[in-house]
Amino acid sequence: MPGLFGVCDYTHKLNLATVAEEMKKILSYHSFMKTEAKSAPGMIMGKISLGLKSEDDSVHQIEGLILAWHGRILNSELNSHIPRGVELLELYRKHGSDFVSRLKGSFAVAIWDSRTKSLTLGTDRFGTRPLYYFRNSDNFSFCSEIKGFLALPGFGPKINYTALAEFLSFGFLLENKTLFEDVALVPPGSVLVFSPDRFEIRRYWKARFSRAIPGFNRKSATEECHSLLERAVQNDLEGSEAVGLFLSGGLDSRLLAGLAAENGRKIETFTFGTPNCMDGYLASRIADSLGISNRYFRLSPDFLANWGERGIWYTEGMSNCLNFAGIEVLPEVRNITPVVMNGYGGNEFLGFLSGNLAKFYFRGRLDTLAKDFYSSLAYLFSEEDKERLFTPEVYREMRGQAFQGIQEVLSKCQEETPFSRLYNFMLTQKARRLNLLGIIMDHSHLEYLIPFYDYDWTEFALRLPEKERLWARFYRFFLSEKFPVLSRIPYQRTGLPVNANLMSILGNKLARKIGLDLSDRCLRGKTASYAEYPHWTRTELKSFILEILNPANLSTRDLLNLGYVQELLNHHFAGALDNSSKIGLLLTFEIWHRQFVRRKFPG
Structure with a gap:
């Protein structure tokens, strides 16, 4: 998998060259991947890349400094004619570890400073390029994938039963946990500094949703949103000759398709599902309306038998293997275009058309928020289920831990209202710890672009009044205003056009409960799910x-x-x-x- 790896060994007990070779062997599992590593006394670090022409796949070593970075850094003031890694080293010389907070983009970065014998790790604001770390009394290691630590002699981690309880309850892990007790994620928006006498993690940025913007005007906000998103998509498209997009019947991917078309790019779009699913039909209509191509891949019912073990290896046991639909198309997509845009994050910023979240807008209470939200989120294995599933000794380790995790996360949120705290949870927990794993799986073959995480646009989106996120009001208005043709095509979730009024949407939802279907006629008889x-x-x-x-x-x-x-x-x-x-x-x-x-x- 593309990313970073490194080992810092102050005791000089390890043969670092041998360990690095074993790490590269575990992490580089396709012939098209490239590897590079550089070392200094007591330190080795390296990078795995997809072997694309547009990548800076070098590990830079200059005057006692070693730097490896991964992802996309989009600061306009940086010189495009100088290797990005060289510029990052210069920023480090000027600002020290604080240079990470000056970067914009989707990235992870590591710097070894031989003068101070210190290691600096940095992540982007939203943690979109995961970076894990492991330390014991002898060494400190980091890697973009947990499996890299399996190359360390004596690595014998213990199962984190709190994390396992969360996974079985919610389908994802909370905060920065992994399924191993001694392995954790570097938090989003953070700088980690390690040396013989120092271990520090410093958060330089945290996501916070505003409750309201004084004098908010939906029309002017639409113009600002459009301008910022247009620029975000343009920034991502620059430097990539061919770009693809996974297109569904949802809002996020159709919006990106519309923005790319406005930019004059004829992108390739890809859709997968069963023969009679809504996504296939709607994606075809969206592509036709924009004059772009759409390739449809029919899922194999037995795909899990052929790809399940590989998918779990990619996502490291932190995503339900039933989420792996589409994994079998990755080699073919790479042959067409190895770079894809993804609608990751659109709903989290602009709003979900969700009755479950809406009830917390109208009736949510801070004093009962964790209890009420947990009851709706823990829909997989209940506490009683987990007690029956595990031996008494194991269950004692995880009893009540999933609920406690929800309490801790929500108590740390800075938002003033239950509704906005839950949006913070959806962005910083569910999107980062679950949805991102789907992109990580794709990253086994493809480079990913995520325009909805552009810093300038996210600053705008976080300031939207919470009532504009309710029922995705602003999102649906924005699409209707700026992409009227796309807004007339039904939304997979409702079966009605995106520009349908809220009463029609809620009316159809009620009608379905009594066996009636008021959806667009073209969708009747089609299956809502892309997999069976x-x-x-x-x-x-x-x-x-x-x-x-x-x-x-x-x-x-x-x-x-x-x-x-x-x-x-x-x-x-x-x-x-x-x-x-x-x-x-x-x-x-x-x-x-x-x-x-x-x-x-x-x-």
């Missing part, structure tokens, strides 16, 4: 599931109540309950345990 997991897990994937979760094969059997696992499977296969999401989580945990604990790496 309940059916596939009972048919094409059944033998795969039974093989992995066979008690005789389970790597995790000493941790689990095997009778309860069998009960889940029996109810699902009999059609009594839809346990597909729970089964996906169990498959993920079992395969992750084999790969990362038992070290049975995928071929």
Whole structure:
């Protein structure tokens, strides 16, 4: 996977060259990837790249400094004719570790300073290029992927049962945890400095949603939003000859397609799903309206049997393997264009058309927010489920931890209202710890562009009044004003045009509950989901599931109540309950345990 790696060994007990070679072997798992490393006494660091012409894939070593960086840095004042790494070293000389706060973009950076024997790690404001660290009494290591630490002699980490409880409850981890106790993420918007006598993590920026802008005017805000997003897309498109876009029936990707078309770029768009899904139909209509091409990939019902282990290796056990739809198309997409834009973050900034979030706008209370939100978020394994799933010894380690995690995260939010605190959660937790993993999976083959995380635009978006995020009011108005043709095409979530009024949207939602469908006629009879997991897990994937979760094969059997696992499977296969999401989580945990604990790496 593209990214950074490094080991700092003050005791000089390690053969750093050997360790680095093993790290490169684990991290560079495609022939098109390139690797480079540079060393100094007690230190080695390197970079894995996708082998693209537009990448600065060098590790720079100048006058006692070594620098490696990963991602995209978009500061307009930097000289495009000088290698970006050389300029970053100059900024470090001038400003020290504070230089990270002056950067704009999607990046992770590492600098070793031989004069002070110190290591500096930096992340962008939103943590869009993950960087993990591990330290013990002898050394400090960092890597863009946890699996890199498996190359360290004596690395014998312990399962983080708090993180596991969160994963099984919500489908993702909170804050900066990983499934290992001694491995953590460098927080977003942070600088980490390590030396023999110092370990410090300093946050230079935190996301905060404003409650209101005095004198807010929707028309003028639309113009400002359009100008900033237009510039963000233009910045991302510059320097890339061919760019693709994963296009669905949602709002985020259609908006990016419209902005790219305005920019004069004929981008390639890609859609995947089942033959009769809404996404395929709507993406085709969106592409046709913009005069751009759309390639449709039909998902294989048994894709998980062929790609599941690889997907868990890419996402390191932190994403339900049922989220891997589309993984099988990555090699073909790379052959067409190795750089893709992604609509990651659009809803988190501009608003969700969500009744669940809306109820907290009208009736939310700060004193009961954690309890009320937890009850709606923990829809996978309940506390009672986890008690039945694990042995008593394991359950004692995780009892109540998922709820406590929600309490801690929400208590740290600076927003004044329940509604805005939940938006902060959706941005800083769910988007960063779950949605980003889908992009990380794509990054195994493709470079990613995320215009919705442009710094100038996000500063505007964070200032939107919260009532404009309610029911995605501003988002739908913006699309209607600036892209009227796109706004007349139905939205996959509602089945109605984006510019439909709120009463029509809510009316159709109520009608569906009593068996009526007021959706656009062209969508009637089409499936809302791009994948048919309940059916596939009972048919094409059944033998795969039974093989992995066979008690005789389970790597995790000493941790689990095997009778309860069998009960889940029996109810699902009999059609009594839809346990597909729970089964996906169990498959993920079992395969992750084999790969990362038992070290049975995928071929």
